[in-house]
Amino acid sequence: MKFIHKYGAPKRFYQLAGTFIPWFAGITAVLFVSGLYLGLYWAPPDYQQGDAYRIMFVHVPNAWMSMMAYVIMASFAATGYIWNIRLADILARVSAPLGASFTLTALVTGSLWGKPMWGTYWVWDARLTSELILFFLYVGYMALQASIDDARRAAHASAILAIVGVVNIPIIHYSVYWWHTLHQPASLTLTNQPKIYATMLIPLIVMSLAFMFFYLTMLCVRARSEILLRERHTDWVRKLVEGKP
Amino acid sequence: MTADVLTAMRSVFGRELLVFWRRSTEVMTALVFFVIVTTLFPLAIGPERHELMLVAPGVLWVAALLATTLSLNHLFASDYQDGSLEQLLMSPHPLSLLVLAKMAAHWVLTGLPLALLSPLLAVQMALPAKAIGTLVVSLLLGTPTLTLIGAVPAALTLGVRGGGVLVSLLVLPLYTPVLIFGAEAVAASAGQGFASVAHLSLLGAFLALALSFAPWASSAALRVSLD
Amino acid sequence: MTWAQFLSMGGFAFYVWSAYGFTAVVVVLNIVQPLTHKRKVWQGLRRGLDDGEEERHEEAE
Numbered sequence A: 001m002k003f004i005h006k007y008g009a010p011k012r013f014y015q016l017a018g019t020f021i022p023w024f025a026g027i028t029a030v031l032f033v034s035g036l037y038l039g040l041y042w043a044p045p046d047y048q049q050g051d052a053y054r055i056m057f058v059h060v061p062n063a064w065m066s067m068m069a070y071v072i073m074a075s076f077a078a079t080g081y082i083w084n085i086r087l088a089d090i091l092a093r094v095s096a097p098l099g100a101s102f103t104l105t106a107l108v109t110g111s112l113w114g115k116p117m118w119g120t121y122w123v124w125d126a127r128l129t130s131e132l133i134l135f136f137l138y139v140g141y142m143a144l145q146a147s148i149d150d151a152r153r154a155a156h157a158s159a160i161l162a163i164v165g166v167v168n169i170p171i172i173h174y175s176v177y178w179w180h181t182l183h184q185p186a187s188l189t190l191t192n193q194p195k196i197y198a199t200m201l202i203p204l205i206v207m208s209l210a211f212m213f214f215y216l217t218m219l220c221v222r223a224r225s226e227i228l229l230r231e232r233h234t235d236w237v238r239k240l241v242e243g244k245p
Numbered sequence B: 001m002t003a004d005v006l007t008a009m010r011s012v013f014g015r016e017l018l019v020f021w022r023r024s025t026e027v028m029t030a031l032v033f034f035v036i037v038t039t040l041f042p043l044a045i046g047p048e049r050h051e052l053m054l055v056a057p058g059v060l061w062v063a064a065l066l067a068t069t070l071s072l073n074h075l076f077a078s079d080y081q082d083g084s085l086e087q088l089l090m091s092p093h094p095l096s097l098l099v100l101a102k103m104a105a106h107w108v109l110t111g112l113p114l115a116l117l118s119p120l121l122a123v124q125m126a127l128p129a130k131a132i133g134t135l136v137v138s139l140l141l142g143t144p145t146l147t148l149i150g151a152v153p154a155a156l157t158l159g160v161r162g163g164g165v166l167v168s169l170l171v172l173p174l175y176t177p178v179l180i181f182g183a184e185a186v187a188a189s190a191g192q193g194f195a196s197v198a199h200l201s202l203l204g205a206f207l208a209l210a211l212s213f214a215p216w217a218s219s220a221a222l223r224v225s226l227d
Numbered sequence C: 001m002t003w004a005q006f007l008s009m010g011g012f013a014f015y016v017w018s019a020y021g022f023t024a025v026v027v028v029l030n031i032v033q034p035l036t037h038k039r040k041v042w043q044g045l046r047r048g049l050d051d052g053e054e055e056r057h058e059e060a061e
Helices: A002-042 A051-083 A086-118 A126-147 A151-183 A198-230 A235-243 B002-022 B024-045 B049-071 B073-082 B084-090 B095-109 B111-124 B129-156 B163-171 B173-191 B197-225 C003-011 C013-047 C053-059
Strands: none
Touching: A002 A051, A002 A086, A002 A198, A051 A086, A051 A126, A051 A151, A051 A198, A051 C003, A051 C013, A086 A126, A086 A151, A086 A198, A086 C013, A126 A151, A126 B163, A126 B173, A151 B129, A151 B173, A151 B197, A198 C013, A235 C013, B002 B024, B002 B095, B024 B049, B024 B111, B049 B073, B049 B111, B049 B129, B049 B163, B049 B173, B073 B084, B073 B095, B073 B129, B073 B163, B084 B095, B084 B197, B095 B111, B095 B129, B095 B197, B111 B129, B129 B163, B129 B173, B129 B197, B163 B173, B173 B197, C003 C013
């Protein structure tokens, strides 16, 4: 059992991910193309927001994925910390930059959406504010990973940080929402205001699936490189390199 | 058995107080920082009393937050350097409880004086008299939570490159709920003179949550750092 | 709907297209960066497996 934990899992994941990546990439491409078609062309303009609401189809999936990626990252980190599984450590580590980029995209597209809706690029809207704090959490996680050289200690230390973060995220989220309603009771939030119609929901779901598969694809690509790097002294990596000159 | 643990906790607590007392300049630094930062705001904003009153709850709470963050480095760093932290880890008693005693001592020397000093600064910031009581209570409830949460990043960054700045990067996002409700409690009682009870009870809830979670998390963090 | 109408996005062209453009840039960077990293890792592996720790620092990012 211990032997499998130590050597088996990364190798098997490497091979498995290798066969899955082309499929994931293909699904991602199809979903992106159809999502863009549905969102930019097929869906009619909103009667209140005009065409500006189309920003939703990139903003909302990124906001969802930014939170999902954090939870996934924390789950992998916890798994790696509790059962000492190195594959989970690797997956947690490579999940962070992806999650951070989703957060950044959600922030930028949110403020680009805010300008036509509120008249300014930045409003301390509840969703944008909690995305900003989430971005700081990602930055902290990556900074801690980067400043510890020993791979095992880096993984375990950042795992504890991620677990503390995941406990805190709901509290931060609800505090920010509460704070927001207290200070700006009249302002409209981006997505709650317009009633969501099926013509909006379908592109939204397709784009969300596209970003989900994109995340999955890039997670596999990044994890494979990280596995090779960490396992470079093992026999199977040596054989792999000799086999592919 | 339980009596044993309590004795151990008490001795850790006493030792911490003694050590901190000997290095009293470090304790003072956080307090002086709190005073100076608060003084900077009237200089930056202007001496208009009404404007100061509007920002006072936020300024006082942010300054308290930063002062606590600054003091987090003393929590474990010197014990880490002289090796007494390793002895703490080898003790037969549960580490989380010993860490809790350490955190209690840290709070007595940073959070408590900070809360006691705050009425003075509140007067400086033109905070109405009726809100000063709320300010002190909110700081008394909030600063222990800050110490408890902050202990985790402080333990994680022991002996790490750029540890001091890293601690503030890691800890400040986690502090946002305490900041929101702390400042809001003071602002509410400055406005109408009531309605701050809900915020204060939420601060109490955060404290209870942190008490149940933080000692465990920071002792796990210490084990990782000293592995 | 004409092509020009589509591009104008009901007057919100700037906001809509910069939001989609930014997203596209981030997505492309997220594809390019791991692939160059992967190439570097392979180069390092071929150069020899015994260079030890220093190599790792170069390659990580």
